[in-house]
Amino acid sequence: VGEFANLSDAELLAATAGEAEAFGAFYERHEDAVLYFFLRRGATADLAADLTSETFAAALGAAHRFKAGGPPAIGWLYGIARNVLAMSRRRGAVESRARLRLGMEPVALTDESLEAIERLGSEAALTALGHLPPAQREAVEAYVLAEQGYPAIAESLRCSEMVVRQRVSRGLRELRTRLEGS
Amino acid sequence: MTRIPELQYELVLAAGRRAAPRRRWAIGRRRWLAVALAALVVGGGAGAAGLAIHEGAPIKPAPAGDFEGRHHIVAPRPGTERIAATAPDPVSGPPWGLRVSRGKDGSLCVGAARVFKGRLGIYDATTRTFRALPLRGPDTCGVRVAPRTFGLFAALSSQVAGSPKILAPRDADMRLVVYGLVGSEVERLTAKGPGGAGAISISKEGGFVAVYPRAVFSDVTVTAHFRDGTTKTLGGRPLDRSNPTELARVAQSRVDYVGPPVARVDARRVLQIAIGCPADRRGRRCQGDVTLAAYGNGRTVRLGSHLIRIGAGASRPLHFRLTAHQAGLLRQSPRWRLQVRVILDPIAQQPIVRDLELVTSR
Numbered sequence: 001v002g003e004f005a006n007l008s009d010a011e012l013l014a015a016t017a018g019e020a021e022a023f024g025a026f027y028e029r030h031e032d033a034v035l036y037f038f039l040r041r042g043a044t045a046d047l048a049a050d051l052t053s054e055t056f057a058a059a060l061g062a063a064h065r066f067k068a069g070g071p072p073a074i075g076w077l078y079g080i081a082r083n084v085l086a087m088s089r090r091r092g093a094v095e096s097r098a099r100l101r102l103g104m105e106p107v108a109l110t111d112e113s114l115e116a117i118e119r120l121g122s123e124a125a126l127t128a129l130g131h132l133p134p135a136q137r138e139a140v141e142a143y144v145l146a147e148q149g150y151p152a153i154a155e156s157l158r159c160s161e162m163v164v165r166q167r168v169s170r171g172l173r174e175l176r177t178r179l180e181g182s
Numbered sequence: 183m184t185r186i187p188e189l190q191y192e193l194v195l196a197a198g199r200r201a202a203p204r205r206r207w208a209i210g211r212r213r214w215l216a217v218a219l220a221a222l223v224v225g226g227g228a229g230a231a232g233l234a235i236h237e238g239a240p241i242k243p244a245p246a247g248d249f250e251g252r253h254h255i256v257a258p259r260p261g262t263e264r265i266a267a268t269a270p271d272p273v274s275g276p277p278w279g280l281r282v283s284r285g286k287d288g289s290l291c292v293g294a295a296r297v298f299k300g301r302l303g304i305y306d307a308t309t310r311t312f313r314a315l316p317l318r319g320p321d322t323c324g325v326r327v328a329p330r331t332f333g334l335f336a337a338l339s340s341q342v343a344g345s346p347k348i349l350a351p352r353d354a355d356m357r358l359v360v361y362g363l364v365g366s367e368v369e370r371l372t373a374k375g376p377g378g379a380g381a382i383s384i385s386k387e388g389g390f391v392a393v394y395p396r397a398v399f400s401d402v403t404v405t406a407h408f409r410d411g412t413t414k415t416l417g418g419r420p421l422d423r424s425n426p427t428e429l430a431r432v433a434q435s436r437v438d439y440v441g442p443p444v445a446r447v448d449a450r451r452v453l454q455i456a457i458g459c460p461a462d463r464r465g466r467r468c469q470g471d472v473t474l475a476a477y478g479n480g481r482t483v484r485l486g487s488h489l490i491r492i493g494a495g496a497s498r499p500l501h502f503r504l505t506a507h508q509a510g511l512l513r514q515s516p517r518w519r520l521q522v523r524v525i526l527d528p529i530a531q532q533p534i535v536r537d538l539e540l541v542t543s544r
Contacts, residue, residue, distance in 0.1 A: 020198035027190045102196040116185035
C-alpha cells in the first residue's frame, strides 16, 4: 500500500484496472470515512461493516467510469454510500447486489474488527464531528479521517486551498472547544 | 492497518478477478512475449510485474536439529536446488515455481512458492514484499521418481495474495497450488478446475506446478496421460458419505504432533505432523488432505495444507512452515486444534473434516 501513498484518489481508481492492490490502497484511505458515515447515521458496528462492504464493492464496480476531472472521489464515494443506505432502508435489508456481482463473499467479522469499528463510533472527537456545520465537517473528515492533503481536498470540494485550510482550522477549533466542554 | 482487513483483502481479490480476463486475453495474443516476461521475472527482472517488488529479509532455515537423527527427516543438500517449473499467479505478483533439489539420501526434494530473481519465497501483496525461503525447512524430501510415477502435492496457501494482516484467511482467499514430479512415461498432464480445462506444462525435469484461485483440492482433477495410452486421475470426486466403511476409516486415523511446544514456536521452525491411517480389508490406502489450523482466543489461524498418500501405519511427517506472524499468533493460543481432512483413494474425494484437539504445553 505504501507504493500508492503518493497517488491521488483518481489515480488510484484509474490504476485499479491493472493493479488490484491500488483499490486496496483506496479502501485503506477511505475506510474510516465510510464506516463513520454509517455509524453517524445510527448503524451498529456489524451493520456499518456490511454497508461499507457494499459501498466499496459498488465503487470497485464503477471505478473504471470515474473521471479524474469530474466530481471528487471522496464526494463520489459518499454519493455511493448514500445510495447504498437509501436502497438498504427501502429494502429493509443491507443492499448486496454490487458485492454479489463481484463474486465477493460476505465478510466474516472478527472480534478485533468489530471492536475497532466500535472504537471509531465511540471516539468522542468523532461524535463531536457530527455536530460541526456540514462544510467544516466535510473538510475535517477529508483532512483527518481520509488523511488527504489540502490541494486534494480543495479539488474534491471545488474551492480554494485557502478556504479548505480555514474550514479545517475552524472545525478543529470547534471540536477542541466541544471536547473541552464535555 | 485497516479496521476490517478481511474486507480490504476481499476487495483486492475482486479487483484482481476483474483485471484477470484482460490478462488472459493478452497472454493468448502475445504468448511468447508473456513467456519472455515471465522468464525475466524468474531470471532477475523486476519490471515485468509492474510496480517494483521489495525484498525483505530472507527467512532463516529450520534448525539443523529438526532433521536427520531421531526425527528421520531428510534435509535437502545445499547447492543442488533449481527452479524446475513456473506458472503465473492468477491475480497478481511474481509467478509460482517448483523448486527441486537432492536430499542427503539421494531422494528428490520439492517445494513450491513464489519465484523472484530465481529464488523461491513468500510474497506479501499488500506491501509487495518478497522474502526468500531457505532450502532447509519448506521443501519436502523423500520423493523418488520411476518412469510411471505420477504423484502430486497440493498446498493451500494464504501467502499468495498473501496478507499477513489477515488473521483468518478463508479458502476463498487462498490459492490452491498443485505441484509435483512425473516419470518419463507420462506424456502430458491435463487439469480441470474452477477456470475450465487445460494442459499443465511438464518441464524437462518432469516438474509441474499449477495455481488456482478460490479452490480446494476437490475442485480440481489432474490427469496424467501415459505414453501407452492409459491415464490416471487424482483429485475431484465427492466422497460417498453414506458409506459407513469410509467414515469408519476416517475415524480411525491418527495424528501425531512432533513440533515444539507452543511457547517455543517461531518462524524458523517447521511443524511436523504425521498421520496414521490403517489400510482396510481390501488393502486400500488412505489419502489425506491435511489442514493444520490453530484455534485460540477466538481466532483461527490456518497454517497450510498438504495432500499426502499414506500407506498402512504412519505417514512421513508433514512439514508446516509458519510465517513470523502466524507463529506470533500461535504463541498467544494455549490450545491448538488440528483440522484433519482425510479422504480415501480411489473412492475420493470430498474430504470429511475432523477436528483433533491438540493441547500443547507452555
